Amino acid sequence: MGYLDNQTITVDAILTKKGRELLAQAGNLNITSFALADDEIDYTLYQPNHPNGSAFYDLAIRNTPVFEPVSDETQVMKYKLVSLNQGVTSIPVISIAQDKISIPRDYTGDIIISPSTNPAYNLTLGYTAILGNKNVGVLLIEQSNSINSVSSTIPTFAGDINTTSAQVVVGQKFRFLPNSSLGKTTSTILTIIGNESGGSLSIEVSVTVPSTTV
Amino acid sequence: MIFNQFDDTDVVAGRTSRVASGFWPDAVTFLSQSLLSDNYFELTQSFLTPSPSYGSSIYDIRRTMYYLDVFPSTSTHANNDPYFSVAYGNFYGDLGSGSFTVDVDSIKAFAPKAIYTQYQNMLVGSTDASGKFQMKSGSASDKTTADDIFVLSFSSYKLKDKLDEGIFEITLTGSNGSITVRDDSPFLSQASSVYNLITGSINDSTDSVPSYQGIGLFYPNDGVVVFNAKVVNQLIGLSNISSSGIVGPVTQPPANYSTSSYTGIRIGGSIVSATVNHKVFFWAIQNANNTIKVRKSEFVPSRHYFVRVKNRDFNYSNNPTYVFDGTDGNPNHQKGTIFNQDFITNPTTYVTTVGLYNDNNELVAVAKLSRPALKTFDNELLIKVRLDF
Numbered sequence A: 001m002g003y004l005d006n007q008t009i010t011v012d013a014i015l016t017k018k019g020r021e022l023l024a025q026a027g028n029l030n031i032t033s034f035a036l037a038d039d040e041i042d043y044t045l046y047q048p049n050h051p052n053g054s055a056f057y058d059l060a061i062r063n064t065p066v067f068e069p070v071s072d073e074t075q076v077m078k079y080k081l082v083s084l085n086q087g088v089t090s091i092p093v094i095s096i097a098q099d100k101i102s103i104p105r106d107y108t109g110d111i112i113i114s115p116s117t118n119p120a121y122n123l124t125l126g127y128t129a130i131l132g133n134k135n136v137g138v139l140l141i142e143q144s145n146s147i148n149s150v151s152s153t154i155p156t157f158a159g160d161i162n163t164t165s166a167q168v169v170v171g172q173k174f175r176f177l178p179n180s181s182l183g184k185t186t187s188t189i190l191t192i193i194g195n196e197s198g199g200s201l202s203i204e205v206s207v208t209v210p211s212t213t214v
Numbered sequence B: 001m002i003f004n005q006f007d008d009t010d011v012v013a014g015r016t017s018r019v020a021s022g023f024w025p026d027a028v029t030f031l032s033q034s035l036l037s038d039n040y041f042e043l044t045q046s047f048l049t050p051s052p053s054y055g056s057s058i059y060d061i062r063r064t065m066y067y068l069d070v071f072p073s074t075s076t077h078a079n080n081d082p083y084f085s086v087a088y089g090n091f092y093g094d095l096g097s098g099s100f101t102v103d104v105d106s107i108k109a110f111a112p113k114a115i116y117t118q119y120q121n122m123l124v125g126s127t128d129a130s131g132k133f134q135m136k137s138g139s140a141s142d143k144t145t146a147d148d149i150f151v152l153s154f155s156s157y158k159l160k161d162k163l164d165e166g167i168f169e170i171t172l173t174g175s176n177g178s179i180t181v182r183d184d185s186p187f188l189s190q191a192s193s194v195y196n197l198i199t200g201s202i203n204d205s206t207d208s209v210p211s212y213q214g215i216g217l218f219y220p221n222d223g224v225v226v227f228n229a230k231v232v233n234q235l236i237g238l239s240n241i242s243s244s245g246i247v248g249p250v251t252q253p254p255a256n257y258s259t260s261s262y263t264g265i266r267i268g269g270s271i272v273s274a275t276v277n278h279k280v281f282f283w284a285i286q287n288a289n290n291t292i293k294v295r296k297s298e299f300v301p302s303r304h305y306f307v308r309v310k311n312r313d314f315n316y317s318n319n320p321t322y323v324f325d326g327t328d329g330n331p332n333h334q335k336g337t338i339f340n341q342d343f344i345t346n347p348t349t350y351v352t353t354v355g356l357y358n359d360n361n362e363l364v365a366v367a368k369l370s371r372p373a374l375k376t377f378d379n380e381l382l383i384k385v386r387l388d389f
Helices: A017-026 B074-078 B111-123 B229-236 B277-286 B341-345
Strands: A009-015 A031-037 A093-095 A100-104 A116-118 A127-131 A137-143 A167-171 A173-178 A186-194 A200-208 B011-022 B030-032 B067-071 B084-090 B133-138 B143-146 B148-154 B162-174 B177-183 B195-199 B216-219 B224-228 B265-267 B270-272 B291-309 B348-358 B363-376 B381-388
Touching: A009 A017, A009 B348, A017 B363, A031 B291, A031 B363, A093 A186, A093 A200, A100 A173, A127 A137, A127 A173, A137 A167, A167 A173, B067 B074, B067 B277, B084 B111, B084 B277, B111 B133, B111 B148, B111 B224, B133 B195, B133 B216, B133 B224, B143 B224, B143 B229, B148 B229, B148 B277, B162 B216, B162 B229, B162 B277, B177 B229, B224 B229, B229 B277, B291 B348, B348 B381, B363 B381
Parallel strands: A009 B381, A100 A200
Antiparallel strands: A009 B363, A031 B348, A093 A116, A127 A167, A127 A186, A137 A173, A186 A200, B011 B291, B030 B291, B067 B084, B084 B148, B133 B143, B148 B224, B162 B177, B162 B291, B177 B195, B195 B216, B216 B224, B265 B270, B291 B381, B348 B363
């Protein structure tokens, strides 16, 4: 007679830099929620036609080595798992009207960025918008939501967003104003992240400066 | 939803984990005593022109009049990273005739008296009328009093919170032989802040109650071991040892104590014609052909979070390999469509990371699983996350 596997998975956590900072400032972490992620997993390695049968379909995934935790909170939890109703065929996808924003620096019209999610999601917590380089302009909150925290941890990719020059805002709808005093044509990336779905969308933002005529 | 809230029953606070490890470099418990080195420089340096210079004052503690630092290897010695110190204390501070002539010439630092008093103040209880260290000797109620003490004081930084009682052993060698001593905690029924030293190894059986000889005291919480110098001298003979072992009386005292009238320091009523006593005691340790065994403990407050992942939760992923990116032109492969039919009929994810968030959705702690954990609508996960502070 064998033994039933009733093990609880036990893991040690490390504090992130943000956690250490908060612990030093406030004396407690006030942890209220958790999220799960699968950053290391390549789901294309799932082999539904494996010759040895179904027990081997996910062999390559189950044997994927897992990285040690790192203390930079922006470099972990990039791909979060999400809870959806059974039977869906797609995960919530964020979309906006623009596929690119390219305007001159003296543009005065309204550029409204109104993210939506299909199927409907992010209705309560809204979206986090990250302008990679705030020198190109400014993001304003056109429509706020119930939670307006700009301190939420935003996962980034090396070289993707320079957090020191990025602008982060949280809301349901945003307005972009170009920097009228910009000295040269500059492009950056605008990333919209769903605060409930975890999905994201990125577009290029380019503010042009007319070349001087002699 | 990508976040799940903890409820009150998911968080267990106030837990303290004891982390025990060896005291010596690389967290080992055993260290050959012959590897130990000390910083006693006066044997080769001139009193008036020491090199390296540690200031003009003989009282500078780096000149080892009060204690000497001990290093587990020459490399830690070179890095000035001591693991413990050795000191000699005398309740009266006298040398032999009742005077304070331990301080040769006109120095008058009374180092042995200062050492005894500071350990007395720190370790001897106020209810002890004699004001001296007392050790069990003979029957359970008999005690012997120590006028002279040798002290091993372990680095607070290195020992973390405490030395582990029951896992301490040291061998001393002198002209009369060797003794190996340990603390008596394995023979006692309850924990204490001080234990008596007895002869024997930590590998010995603990079936029979030991005989007490008044050898010394072990203070695990303070990281201090006090030896009764008189008893140690009687058991192993301290008068005729030197750095190279038992070669007869040492006739060359250290430079800064050197005078023509120098005769040594009294231990337990008899003159020991050797150099400064803490150096002699260090030799008694270093010359022993054995290992010094020391283990330490650290108490780490921790909090446990029970991450309960129910069957309906977290069965889909935002991982880019989980879905089509919508760029292949196939109308059935719209962006966000799950690419694998098996994941549509039986949604499956593989958890590798747990993130703990505060109410501002700031990631304050992160834990990684040792291998990906399968999650489907047919199973649940219970992950216990331990967060140490």
